[in-house]
Amino acid sequence: MTEMHKLNQLVQQHISEHESRLKHLDELMDRAHQALRKGNHPQDLAQQLATLKQERDKLSGHLETLRSKAPEDWRTEEIEQAGPMGVWDVLALQLEKLVERMEH
Numbered sequence: 001m002t003e004m005h006k007l008n009q010l011v012q013q014h015i016s017e018h019e020s021r022l023k024h025l026d027e028l029m030d031r032a033h034q035a036l037r038k039g040n041h042p043q044d045l046a047q048q049l050a051t052l053k054q055e056r057d058k059l060s061g062h063l064e065t066l067r068s069k070a071p072e073d074w075r076t077e078e079i080e081q082a083g084p085m086g087v088w089d090v091l092a093l094q095l096e097k098l099v100e101r102m103e104h
Contacts, residue, residue, distance in 0.1 A: 018063045021088040025056050028095040035102035048098055055091050 032049050035041070 015063070015066055018059075018066060018088070021092065022056075022060060022063055025059070025088070025092055025095060028092065028099055029053065029056065032095065032099045032102055035099060039102060041102055045098065045102060052091060052095055052098065055087075059088055059091065 029049075029052075032052075036046060036049065
């Protein structure tokens with residue numbers, strides 16, 4: 001397997017991980033919006049959701065940048081770093097807590 005082929009596989013795996021996290025965030029966002037419509041929640045919950053949506057949109061933009069990047073422009077160390085992955089996880093945790101508050 002050539003070095004470029006390995007790099008392409010790593011790039012695709014990296015992008016797939018981001019896509020998976022984005023899908024999870026979107027599912028949480030949908031649940032939060034449904035809970036917001038169903039219940040009588042304090043205004044601060046709607047504001048928190050709006051803030052989290054802005055963060056989600058930033059991460060989605062980052063994913064679009066990754067998708068548009070040519071494989072030869074990637075560096076192996078760039079792929080192997082957690083970088084934004086940690087941000088995705090923190091955002092998902094915050095959304096999960098918000099959804100839990102709204103659904104109960």
